[in-house]
Amino acid sequence: MKTGNKVKNQVSVPTWIKSNEEFCPFCLKGLIDTDGSIHLTSDKKRMVINFKNNSKPLVESFRDMCTKLKIRTNELYEGSTLTRGKIFKHFKLEISKINQVNRFISIINPEKWKNRKKYLLDTLNKNGSNWA
Secondary structure (H helix, E strand, O other): OOOOOOOOOOOOOOHHHHOOOOOHHHHHHHHHHHHEEEEEOOOOOOEEEEEEEOOHHHHHHHHHHHHHOOOOOOOOEEEEEEEOOEEEEEEEEEEOOHHHHHHHHHHHOOHHHHHHHHHHHHHHHHOOOOOO
16 A cells, blocks of 8 residues: 555555455455444434545445445445535445345444444334344
8 A cells, every 4th residue: 555645645445455355354344443334324213334534446445345245335425524624525335225234244243333233223123123
């Protein structure tokens, strides 16, 4: 990987990682645990996984590795964030279908899941979600 600012350099995951099905879960775990989230929708009836970063190639790499592992993501979303008086462009992917969220969690086993699992599942159950 190129040294320096990942956003300014618009870094991506190296091809040798993206193309190797054994390495993809480890890389995805690192990415989701640093720049991702596992949260409930506003009605607290569905769980969603988001990956957001200011480097478009990095978000595209996340999508490519999910695809390699047969995990479907939603379309790439482009937005902007105001931080310290500056506007930054960001890119975001979402995994929102129940079976795809479950697949991601079972394959990747992110630390964020381990830390929030009880709260998320208890809240879904309390709100009558049909979470499987």
